[in-house]
Amino acid sequence: METLVCTTPGQFEYRKAEKPVLTPDHTIIKIKRVGVCGTDLHAFEGTQPFFNYPRILGHELAGEIVETDGAPDFTVGEAVTFIPYFNCGKCIACRQGKPNCCTTLKVSGVHIDGGMLEYISVPSYSLVHGDGLSFDELALVEPLAIGAHGIRRADIIAGEHVLVVGAGPIGLGVMEFARIAGGKVIALDINDSRLEFCREKLNVSATVNGLTDNVAEKLAEITGGDMPTAIIDATGSLRAINTAFSYLAHGGRYVLVGLQKGDISFSHPEFHKREATLMSSRNATRADFEHVIKSMKNGLIDPKTYITHRVAFGEVKDRFESWLDPASGVIKAMVSLE
Structure with missing residues (x-):
């Protein structure tokens, strides 16, 4: 499969990688949309804390389930997003219901490789039902949850x-x-x-x-x-x-x-x-994700308002730097992998 790697600040490189293999309590998702956020832009600039290179960026993601284990409420082919903050479940923050600031938190696209690729394996506990939303809408749930x-x-x-x-x-x-x-x-x-x-x-x-x-x-x-x-x-x-x-x-x-x-x-x-x-205020919780999805479905938010730029996955390397310029008018750039 194809991936897009930020090798050093200011540099991207397309690389081939093996498609992930299903492991216990994980789900493999075929990525359909990736939203580009400030974290990605800052990582490209070299100004993002908690970051090292090389790194596959991207944590505003939507896709469909290809294979799954440990997610009995989800089905193959279902449209989903996921909570991209992977927590330990055991530390003081997790025990207090604050997995968003887990002491050993691993954020997809920041501490570990993210979603600028064709397939990704994520912990099944992180899955969020699409609930009838489009891939565009699902890719916007995470930034709105922040x-x-x-x-x-x-x-x-x-x-x-x-x-x-x-x-x-x-x-x-x-x-x-x-x-x-x-x-x-x-x-x-x-x-x-x-x-x-x-x-x-x-x-x-x-x-x-x-x-x-x-x-x-x-x-x-x-x-x-x-x-x-x-x-x-x-x-x-x-x-x-x-x-x-x-x-x-x-x-x-x-x-x-x-x-x-x-x-x-x-x-x-x-x-x-x-x-x-x-x-x-760090990241978001499942309650925040659910609040966003409910707000979208009730018409309180029109998520498509935010998408000002669209680009195919193969064009990201050449277009990404332009989004750093305020004159580009970018609010949300959306990357398509279909």
Whole structure:
């Protein structure tokens, strides 16, 4: 079978590999779609934490079951996605129902090889029923689940102002689930075309441009002087993360979904006087995946809104670098293997 390997930062190579052989409690999936996410782009740039090379990228996946063991509720030929965070089931996090931050977590496409290939073997416990969704829709469940998990961490209250920093694919998912939870969403980005996307496609009523607006003044105006009671960062930008502390309302919560390599810093007195809460949000859980699928089926989200670029598997090597350029207008690039 054919695979696409990121050999070093900035370099891809197509390679031949043996099709996986079925092993106990695993399932072999024929990949149909691969969504390209920020993690993949950062890995290509060489800026992704928890990463080493060479690596087969890709964890936003959809396909059909070819062979299976240990998955009695699933059938050969069924359309599925899977939870690409493989956990031990035994550590303190797993015992507390938080397999998404297992102490020995292996994320497909990050710590281990992912889905830029024709067939993949995954633990059967990770399978998620397609439930009638298309391959395009199923490949979008994982990135949307990241947003759903961040909003669940933030414990959004209906009617409160929620500032989402970063209008990339993950940030857009955060906005969707903040809206579903009843939050009044404010989108903050430095790209006008992405802010326009938020207004036109996601019905976000309040947007702020971090380059051309006085952000603090505009947030105060939008919130009636209160400032946002929940802030979710989806940029992974150290400057954006540090700056957003100053936008938080007293008594507010700040959730970091985005990830970067450095140390964050903020004024302790300013943070303390707010009695603020700082949290990270890592990956997602099965409950988040199920919430996304239910939201899609109930028409609360139109996942196809996100797909702006389509490419065949054989074209990824030549097209991938162009998606790093904001001028490309990419929101979600979808790779097809059929």
